[in-house]
Amino acid sequence: MVTRAPEPREDTVIARQDLRRVACIGGGVIGGGWVARFLLAGIDVAVHDPHPDAERIVREVLANGQRAYARLTQAPLPAPGTLTFHATIEAAIAGADWIQESVPERLDLKRGVLAAIDAACPAHALIGSSTSGLLPSDLQAGLTRPGRFFVAHPYNPVYLLPLVEIVPGSLTDPQTVADAVALLAPTGMKGVPIAKEIDAFVGDRLLEALWREALWLIQDDICDVETLDDVIRYSFGLRWAQMGLFQTYRIAGGEAGMRHFLGQFGPALKWPWTKLTDVVDLDEALVEKIAAQSDAQNEGLSLRRLEEIRDENLVGILQALKGADEGRGWGAGKLLAAFEGDLWRKAQAASPDEDDPVPARLSARVEPSWVDYNGHMTEHRYLQVFGDTTDVLLRRIGVDAAYVEAGASYYTVETHLRHLGEARLGEDLACRTQILSFDDKRLHLFHVLTRAGIDEPIATAEQMLLHVDRASGRAAAAPEAVLSRLAGLVERQPSTTMPEGAGRAVSPAKRQSDHSPVHEQVSDRRH
Ligand SMILES: NC(=O)C1=CN([C@@H]2O[C@H](COP(=O)(O)OP(=O)(O)OC[C@H]3O[C@@H](n4cnc5c(N)ncnc54)[C@H](O)[C@@H]3O)[C@@H](O)[C@H]2O)C=CC1
Ligand SMILES: C[N+](C)(C)CC(=O)CC(=O)[O-]
Numbered sequence: 101m102v103t104r105a106p107e108p109r110e111d112t113v114i115a116r117q118d119l120r121r122v123a124c125i126g127g128g129v130i131g132g133g134w135v136a137r138f139l140l141a142g143i144d145v146a147v148h149d150p151h152p153d154a155e156r157i158v159r160e161v162l163a164n165g166q167r168a169y170a171r172l173t174q175a176p177l178p179a180p181g182t183l184t185f186h187a188t189i190e191a192a193i194a195g196a197d198w199i200q201e202s203v204p205e206r207l208d209l210k211r212g213v214l215a216a217i218d219a220a221c222p223a224h225a226l227i228g229s230s231t232s233g234l235l236p237s238d239l240q241a242g243l244t245r246p247g248r249f250f251v252a253h254p255y256n257p258v259y260l261l262p263l264v265e266i267v268p269g270s271l272t273d274p275q276t277v278a279d280a281v282a283l284l285a286p287t288g289m290k291g292v293p294i295a296k297e298i299d300a301f302v303g304d305r306l307l308e309a310l311w312r313e314a315l316w317l318i319q320d321d322i323c324d325v326e327t328l329d330d331v332i333r334y335s336f337g338l339r340w341a342q343m344g345l346f347q348t349y350r351i352a353g354g355e356a357g358m359r360h361f362l363g364q365f366g367p368a369l370k371w372p373w374t375k376l377t378d379v380v381d382l383d384e385a386l387v388e389k390i391a392a393q394s395d396a397q398n399e400g401l402s403l404r405r406l407e408e409i410r411d412e413n414l415v416g417i418l419q420a421l422k423g424a425d426e427g428r429g430w431g432a433g434k435l436l437a438a439f440e441g442d443l444w445r446k447a448q449a450a451s452p453d454e455d456d457p458v459p460a461r462l463s464a465r466v467e468p469s470w471v472d473y474n475g476h477m478t479e480h481r482y483l484q485v486f487g488d489t490t491d492v493l494l495r496r497i498g499v500d501a502a503y504v505e506a507g508a509s510y511y512t513v514e515t516h517l518r519h520l521g522e523a524r525l526g527e528d529l530a531c532r533t534q535i536l537s538f539d540d541k542r543l544h545l546f547h548v549l550t551r552a553g554i555d556e557p558i559a560t561a562e563q564m565l566l567h568v569d570r571a572s573g574r575a576a577a578a579p580e581a582v583l584s585r586l587a588g589l590v591e592r593q594p595s596t597t598m599p600e601g602a603g604r605a606v607s608p609a610k611r612q613s614d615h616s617p618v619h620e621q622v623s624d625r626r627h
Contacts, residue, residue: 119286123145126203127157129161130258133165133258134258135162136161136162140166144181145182146192146193146194147186148191155185158185164257165259168257169259171415171465172418178443178446196221196225201213202230207238210239227250236297246269249271250276251301252264253303257407268294312380325397326397342421349365417432459496459534461531462530471524476522479519485531487512493589497586497589509568511568515561516561516605518559530551534547534548540578540583541575542565543564546601560599
């Protein structure tokens with residue numbers, strides 16, 4: 101006799117592999133950040149927030165998120181989801197797979213909002229709360245489907261910081277926690293389940309301890325807010341982005357490691373260094389003192405400018421971490437690499453550029469870290485853009501991550517790069533590729549870099565690549581599938597003639613008068 105597994109009840113069906121529609125209830129600092137995170141992952145988002153300026157605020161946070169993503173990654177982001185605003189909770193949550201509550205931190209208000217969500221939400225939907233400290237068991241009490249409720253506590257800015265503490269209450273179904281972690285992954289987020297519920301969870305417990313102590317240091321005139329921030333950002337703040345507390349202290353224990361560290365510094369915890377259990381009296385005088393010092397610290401910096409600087413710094417840190425550990429990525433950078441890998445795989449599966457007759461195209465923007473002391477894009481970034489464009493072509497002919505993993509790849513063996521103009525900070529660039537020739541081992545390319553929408557070249561690169569067996573490091577014939585894709589691209593590419601500048605060598609310098617203006621020397625070298 102064949103026994104069939106029981107059909108899952110409707111309210112225990114795992115939501116979906118990927119989220120399609122999310123409802124954000126509350127669109128302030130955190131709700132707006134969630135909106136950006138979900139929309140930029142291609143998910144439709146419906147918002148309900150009674151604030152008269154809610155739509156403007158959400159769209160401003162979204163614009164910040166778009167600006168940050170344009171700098172964060174070259175991977176093909178999906179088309180953003182559709183953003184809609186709704187007058188009622190019921191309208192916003194209709195058809196939602198995930199409902200994220202981000203209303204102000206008041207138990208009574210949150211419970212009222214969650215009751216309204218619970219009464220009308222689709223049976224399969226997960227319900228997350230952004231609360232930074234309220235207990236999930238207190239929030240889920242009284243819900244008709246408490247098993248699908250949990251705390252999903254993010255960090256500001258939600259569109260860039262990947263962590264979400266997933267905290268179940270006593271009535272949360274364990275499957276809900278697993279679903280939440282899985283559903284967040286394609287948005288580039290890391291859902292971290294917290295084993296036991298506790299007020300303020302893990303992150304805010306740590307932050308509050310630090311903040312409490314910081315307020316005492318200001319109150320007691322030990323330092324001002326600028327000094328305190330300097331102490332963090334010039335020292336352990338830099339460490340924390342990449343190794344946290346315990347890994348950092350393990351290293352600080354020297355060769356004897358954590359045991360030695362605990363033995364040496366553990367007893368110091370009994371010295372009265374901190375005032376952690378005392379709460380400073382945030383009276384008018386202290387509030388005024390902190391606010392005045394903070395105003396002085398940030399003179400001339402608007403909130404939006406501070407957000408931009410914060411986002412650019414975070415993007416830089418994430419990108420640095422992506423290249424760490426010999427390119428395998430580290431911490432949040434490893435997660436970014438996985439997110440990008442996923443985006444590339446999805447883009448390949450969808451093959452949106454299949455009809456483009458140009459063999460490869462890439463868009464890029466000149467980032468602050470790309471600009472040198474001459475105020476324009478520095479040399480190696482040109483090679484990066486051309487290399488990334490080559491990668492677009494390689495993926496198009498099937499030389500993708502799986503192909504490389506299987507043991508073969510194309511290696512660049514020669515590049516001739518010509519600088520014909522200057523690319524400046526913030527400019528949008530476009531690179532396109534012509535295949536000059538290929539055979540079973542060689543691939544000869546010509547890239548042209550322009551400003552987006554303008555035809556005049558800023559630079560060109562001619563490259564020769566060899567198909568290589570990675571184990572032996574030697575040239576090897578590419579398989580027929582790759583060669584026939586190349587042939588198809590060559591047949592359809594718009595340009596069939598040798599482009600201007602192809603086949604050029606670097607001309608030897610002619611002796612110049614010491615007084616020749618530089619631009620004359622440069623233009624002379626071009627011809
Ligand atoms: N601001 C932060 O750094 C973080 C905040 N959180 C948590 O996120 C939640 C929201 O905080 P913020 O975004 O900072 O507050 P916020 O004040 O910026 O935004 C709250 C939004 O909720 C809206 N709202 C009020 N009543 C509503 C209702 N009945 N239905 C729908 N929307 C309603 C308000 O109009 C406002 O736009 C809180 O639980 C907070 O603890 C979590 C992580 C970080
Ligand atoms: C201040 N806060 C408690 C609301 C902060 C958080 O919850 C997390 C964060 O982004 O720091």
